[in-house]
Amino acid sequence: MQQLKERILSDGLVKGDDILKVDNFLNHQLDVDFLNEIGQEFWSYFQDKGVTRILTIEASGIAVAAIAAQYFHVPVVFAKKVESRNLDEEVYVSKVYSFTKDRSYEIKVSKRYLQPSDRVLIIDDFLAKGKAVLGLKDIIEQAGATLVGAGIVIEKGFQQGGQALRAAGVDVYSLAIIERMKDGKIIFA
Amino acid sequence: MQQLKERILSDGLVKGDDILKVDNFLNHQLDVDFLNEIGQEFWSYFQDKGVTRILTIEASGIAVAAIAAQYFHVPVVFAKKVESRNLDEEVYVSKVYSFTKDRSYEIKVSKRYLQPSDRVLIIDDFLAKGKAVLGLKDIIEQAGATLVGAGIVIEKGFQQGGQALRAAGVDVYSLAIIERMKDGKIIFA
Numbered sequence: 001m002q003q004l005k006e007r008i009l010s011d012g013l014v015k016g017d018d019i020l021k022v023d024n025f026l027n028h029q030l031d032v033d034f035l036n037e038i039g040q041e042f043w044s045y046f047q048d049k050g051v052t053r054i055l056t057i058e059a060s061g062i063a064v065a066a067i068a069a070q071y072f073h074v075p076v077v078f079a080k081k082v083e084s085r086n087l088d089e090e091v092y093v094s095k096v097y098s099f100t101k102d103r104s105y106e107i108k109v110s111k112r113y114l115q116p117s118d119r120v121l122i123i124d125d126f127l128a129k130g131k132a133v134l135g136l137k138d139i140i141e142q143a144g145a146t147l148v149g150a151g152i153v154i155e156k157g158f159q160q161g162g163q164a165l166r167a168a169g170v171d172v173y174s175l176a177i178i179e180r181m182k183d184g185k186i187i188f189a
Numbered sequence: 190m191q192q193l194k195e196r197i198l199s200d201g202l203v204k205g206d207d208i209l210k211v212d213n214f215l216n217h218q219l220d221v222d223f224l225n226e227i228g229q230e231f232w233s234y235f236q237d238k239g240v241t242r243i244l245t246i247e248a249s250g251i252a253v254a255a256i257a258a259q260y261f262h263v264p265v266v267f268a269k270k271v272e273s274r275n276l277d278e279e280v281y282v283s284k285v286y287s288f289t290k291d292r293s294y295e296i297k298v299s300k301r302y303l304q305p306s307d308r309v310l311i312i313d314d315f316l317a318k319g320k321a322v323l324g325l326k327d328i329i330e331q332a333g334a335t336l337v338g339a340g341i342v343i344e345k346g347f348q349q350g351g352q353a354l355r356a357a358g359v360d361v362y363s364l365a366i367i368e369r370m371k372d373g374k375i376i377f378a
Binding site: 023024028032033058059062070075076078080081113 | 212213217218219220221222224225247248251252255256258259262264265266267269298299301302
């Protein structure tokens, strides 16, 4: 998606060789009109897949998933990361390791909101080593639902997540794939 | 908002005298078409206030804020709750006590995304004792920006948040105010 690549080049901040900050439109501040362009792009690609539910993970996946869901007219479910007293007891659980935060955490989805008949599209802001998406895939499989694909805003192509997911047969559609980052420069695949 | 009250009555689960779960459209699963109705309602009320930015708090405030922002055509900024390696060092910080989770946490907003010229609308899913909104208000004041009001989906009128905020001069617009909950029943104000 050309518009996204231009936005990453103009607004992205590179830290070292592996951290890209896009805080001003995707991860802290949200450019909602631009997120609509992104949502439409996911719709264009996945519109014929019979999606019945979109699954994402809190927190920064929520906005892009909610905006995209408007084109699909399906509910969004966001997996919760932390123990919460208000969360349903009947949950699917998977464990995810975060390289950014250097710790493991559990993600949970209530059994009420994933049915075996569901055709689920995963949407997330970033794909790096793919642990979050693998955790969501695990939960979809626990529910007996069908994973139709993963819509990713920015994929770090130099990490192994995209490769692993595609090898596992997941239809990963990333709107921008970064081949590498070096000396503050971003090179797209 | 009559439609919201009906939805709370049909889908809300009451636990004890103070916990209301609306997980199937607002807090875990998101009914995006319905969130658009909510967003339009906030727009109707605050449209003349010259809002330049919407401020919310992760995680469950993000969806309703992002959907509502489409009517205002302004960016959303969501305050982050946890220490994250990727967060800007230059941040406003406030401390918030969560009764749901029975612990204090810090919320942070990058100084890049709140300017003294900003007219900020706070949007959040729930208002109970008001600690989260007070933390956001504190951050807006640190930035020297103007708080134009708070759009709340569900206010627990039997707790003190709404009263405290209105006494402090905040224009709080809650789409549904619950007077009390008893024996699984919900009584609106």
